[in-house]
Amino acid sequence: MNEFQKELVFNLKKFCETSIEPHMEHDDASGTFRKEIFQGLGEYGVTGITIPEEFGGAGLSYMDYCYALEEIAKTSVPYAVTVSVSSMVQSILLEFGNKSQKEKYLPELTSGKEIGAFALSESHSGSDAANMKTTAKKVDGGYILNGTKMWITSGGVAKTYIVMARTGGDGAKGVSSFIVTDGMKGFSFGKAEKKMGWKTSPTREIVFENCFVPEENRLLDEGQGFKVAMGGLDRGRVAIAAIGVGCAQRALDEAIKYSLTRQQFKQSIFDFQGLQFMLADMATETEASRFLVHSAAHSLDSNQPNSKLCSMAKLKATDTSMKVTTDAVQVLGGVGYTSEYPVERFMRDAKVLQIVEGTNQIQRVVIARHLKKEYEHHA
Amino acid sequence: MWFFTPEEKEIQKVCRDFAQNELAPFAEKHDHDETFNLKAFKHMGDLGLLGITADPEYGGSGMGAIAATIVMEEFGKACAGSTLSYLAHTILCVNNLNNNGSHEQKLKYLPKLISGEHVGCMGMSEPGFGSDAVGMQTKAVKNGDFYEITGNKMWITNAQYADVVYLYTRTGPGKKDLTTFIVEKGTPGFSVSKEIHKMGMRSSPTGELSFDKAKVPMANRVGSEGDSVHHMMKNLEIERITIAGISLGIAQACLDQCVKYAGERKQFGKNLANFQLIQKMIAEMYSETEAMRRMLYTVCYEYDHGDKSNSLASAVKLQLPKMATKIALDAIQLHGGYGYSREFPVERMMRDNKLNEIGAGTNEVMIMIIAKNLLKDALRE
Numbered sequence: 001m002n003e004f005q006k007e008l009v010f011n012l013k014k015f016c017e018t019s020i021e022p023h024m025e026h027d028d029a030s031g032t033f034r035k036e037i038f039q040g041l042g043e044y045g046v047t048g049i050t051i052p053e054e055f056g057g058a059g060l061s062y063m064d065y066c067y068a069l070e071e072i073a074k075t076s077v078p079y080a081v082t083v084s085v086s087s088m089v090q091s092i093l094l095e096f097g098n099k100s101q102k103e104k105y106l107p108e109l110t111s112g113k114e115i116g117a118f119a120l121s122e123s124h125s126g127s128d129a130a131n132m133k134t135t136a137k138k139v140d141g142g143y144i145l146n147g148t149k150m151w152i153t154s155g156g157v158a159k160t161y162i163v164m165a166r167t168g169g170d171g172a173k174g175v176s177s178f179i180v181t182d183g184m185k186g187f188s189f190g191k192a193e194k195k196m197g198w199k200t201s202p203t204r205e206i207v208f209e210n211c212f213v214p215e216e217n218r219l220l221d222e223g224q225g226f227k228v229a230m231g232g233l234d235r236g237r238v239a240i241a242a243i244g245v246g247c248a249q250r251a252l253d254e255a256i257k258y259s260l261t262r263q264q265f266k267q268s269i270f271d272f273q274g275l276q277f278m279l280a281d282m283a284t285e286t287e288a289s290r291f292l293v294h295s296a297a298h299s300l301d302s303n304q305p306n307s308k309l310c311s312m313a314k315l316k317a318t319d320t321s322m323k324v325t326t327d328a329v330q331v332l333g334g335v336g337y338t339s340e341y342p343v344e345r346f347m348r349d350a351k352v353l354q355i356v357e358g359t360n361q362i363q364r365v366v367i368a369r370h371l372k373k374e375y376e377h378h379a
Numbered sequence: 380m381w382f383f384t385p386e387e388k389e390i391q392k393v394c395r396d397f398a399q400n401e402l403a404p405f406a407e408k409h410d411h412d413e414t415f416n417l418k419a420f421k422h423m424g425d426l427g428l429l430g431i432t433a434d435p436e437y438g439g440s441g442m443g444a445i446a447a448t449i450v451m452e453e454f455g456k457a458c459a460g461s462t463l464s465y466l467a468h469t470i471l472c473v474n475n476l477n478n479n480g481s482h483e484q485k486l487k488y489l490p491k492l493i494s495g496e497h498v499g500c501m502g503m504s505e506p507g508f509g510s511d512a513v514g515m516q517t518k519a520v521k522n523g524d525f526y527e528i529t530g531n532k533m534w535i536t537n538a539q540y541a542d543v544v545y546l547y548t549r550t551g552p553g554k555k556d557l558t559t560f561i562v563e564k565g566t567p568g569f570s571v572s573k574e575i576h577k578m579g580m581r582s583s584p585t586g587e588l589s590f591d592k593a594k595v596p597m598a599n600r601v602g603s604e605g606d607s608v609h610h611m612m613k614n615l616e617i618e619r620i621t622i623a624g625i626s627l628g629i630a631q632a633c634l635d636q637c638v639k640y641a642g643e644r645k646q647f648g649k650n651l652a653n654f655q656l657i658q659k660m661i662a663e664m665y666s667e668t669e670a671m672r673r674m675l676y677t678v679c680y681e682y683d684h685g686d687k688s689n690s691l692a693s694a695v696k697l698q699l700p701k702m703a704t705k706i707a708l709d710a711i712q713l714h715g716g717y718g719y720s721r722e723f724p725v726e727r728m729m730r731d732n733k734l735n736e737i738g739a740g741t742n743e744v745m746i747m748i749i750a751k752n753l754l755k756d757a758l759r760e
Binding site: 029121124125126127128131150151193194195196197263264265266269272274275322326329330333334336337338339340344347348351352354355356359360361364365 | 411504507508509510511514533534575576577578579645646647648654656657704708711712715716718719720721722726727729730733734736737738741742743746747
């Protein structure tokens with residue numbers, strides 16, 4: 001970590017401890033999202049960290065971004081996720097938006113005043129995203145959108161949505177992407193998902209019923225929507241991986257702290273070799289994941305994005321997060337299973353990290369595809 | 380299993396029907412609301428299941444570990460939380476009382492517990508003494524015809540609903556100076572001090588019991604002073620076996636859900652069943668579940684035929700919950716986003732099963748016990 005990163009992490013840690021941590025147990029139980037927390041994070045510049053300063057961003061690197069996400073995730077996986085999804089929306093706008101789209105939508109997102117959301121999945125097209133059914137029919141001056149998008153992180157609390165919809169025939173080539181904002185006529189929010197974890201981060205269906213979207217809100221040309229959707233993938237995966245590292249690190253920290261204070265059989269449970277082996281494995285896996293995440297972030301920062309590495313980071317860090325949080329509950333025993341201690345929450349929050357931004361099965365498919373390509377290239 | 384008797388097969392059928400009709404449809408709601416399905420519990424009494432291992436003389440069914448485990452598996456498939464409460468009542472309270480109580484105590488307490496009129500629980504763990512249970516500090520002090528009991532018991536399944544507590548206390552300074560009592564609800568000085576909110580098993584109430592000079596009559600002492608450790612030893616194997624039965628039910632239910640979902644869910648133009656990654660997950664879940672089933676019921680069979688092995692019961696308790704957590708995590712993964720939502724039961728099953736790696740002796744305690752049994756000669760050197 002360089003001096004700047006140390007300071008960023010130090011400040012974020014203070015903010016998380018004083019402004020987020022005291023709410024987490026309550027907000028997890030009640031499913032409460034606090035926009036003021038997100039806006040508070042904005043004041044530290046982490047809601048638009050990699051976006052150039054001309055659009056209000058902090059103009060920092062993906063490595064910096066990973067440190068920030070890890071730190072937030074140590075206190076709250078859901079708020080780290082809200083930041084990461086909003087950031088992915090910004091990186092899409094930056095890469096594919098035209099000048100006026102960038103000027104219009106980026107500043108309020110980078111500052112953290114508003115939240116961005118990404119709408120690709122539908123009830124029957126999750127991993128198989130190109131099979132979506134939502135349509136955008138060309139009319140004079142714009143498009144009419146009809147359909148329902150599912151699993152939308154920050155649905156209802158976000159203002160700016162990147163929405164993929166079908167303007168042409170079947171498959172990926174018939175998909176276009178649009179910027180839709182809260183309040184547009186015919187755009188509404190469907191049911192809120194009841195989930196196992198990520199309870200403070202709202203997940204909702206978003207519904208389009210003859211929703212008119214002006215032509216100027218289309219990103220790139222018709223038929224290039226899938227390119228837009230996939231454009232954010234590498235970055236999204238690295239972000240989720242960094243969150244996975246933070247989630248694992250917190251669980252490990254809690255497990256160490258508890259095992260040093262808890263006495264059974266007249267000694268601290270840390271002194272049992274069985275526990276030491278668990279903790280040593282947890283720490284090693286977490287550190288290995290962190291290195292992989294940083295390698296992937298480095299590839300993004302050096303403008304040579306390595307998709308294989310990004311998928312590997314996502315796969316390894318989130319599988320590790322699941323294993324380490326599960327073991328942490330085990331180390332804490334009965335109290336680990338209760339909401340009085342945070343580890344069960346982190347375990348519930350970890351599970352969906354293995355599912356979002358491409359399930360870990362999809363990551364394996366992606367990695368295998370790269371392996372084959374590399375082999376053929378060298379042969 | 381091929382060795383189930385006709386009676387055991389009948390129990391299996393009755394429990395399967397009951398679980399599908401009276402537990403499964405309400406499992407999600409009770410999980411969400413953290414409420415107890417008391418109606419179903421009462422109905423278990425009508426079916427004669429609440430005293431499955433107790434003597435018929437007191438209203439029990441007089442059956443063994445196989446029958447009790449069948450109930451756990453079948454109920455566990457539908458609602459693990461209700462099953463845990465059933466276990467705390469039937470195995471921890473009723474079975475203990477049946478094995479260790481006097482004729483008078485059994486006549487007084489068992490019929491109402493077995494009919495479902497009363498709910499039972501057991502009090503062993505304390506805030507500072509979980510794995511190290513025999514270190515307990517709750518004290519019982521003799522005072523005339525009474526004992527005065529003071530202390531706190533933690534993680535008590537059924538606490539808020541219990542009419543009868545089968546309670547372990549300390550009556551002397553020695554490690555084994557532990558004495559058992561039957562404490563009734565309403566005893567002056569006895570209260571439920573705290574409700575405990577949990578990650579899973581949310582339809583099974585958990586609470587903390589407080590005793591502040593609670594006056595318990597001499598007649599409610601089970602056996603003599605210092606008998607508790609002996610009582611605990613007698614019940615350990617069946618506790619471990621039956622809680623593993625809940626994990627078997629959870630694993631089987633997860634597998635069933637996955638097979639169904641893989642046939643329904645279409646991605647990339649074909650259903651999930653066509654993908655080799657999915658096939659691998661399902662084939663492994665099946666192999667693991669069958670290994671679990673055969674290990675568990677074989678140990679039950681041996682137990683019922685007089686061959687009780689502490690190491691094997693501990694091995695069952697170590698293996699089954701651990702494997703079921705893995706299976707349940709995979710089941711969520713196979714269902715993707717839907718698996719993480721409460722629309723499908725697999726996320727609940729995973730949360731529920733995690734408890735089985737902790738309750739009734741953590742995995743680590745099982746490892747300690749097995750190692751101690753296997754290595755006792757080597758450790759003596």
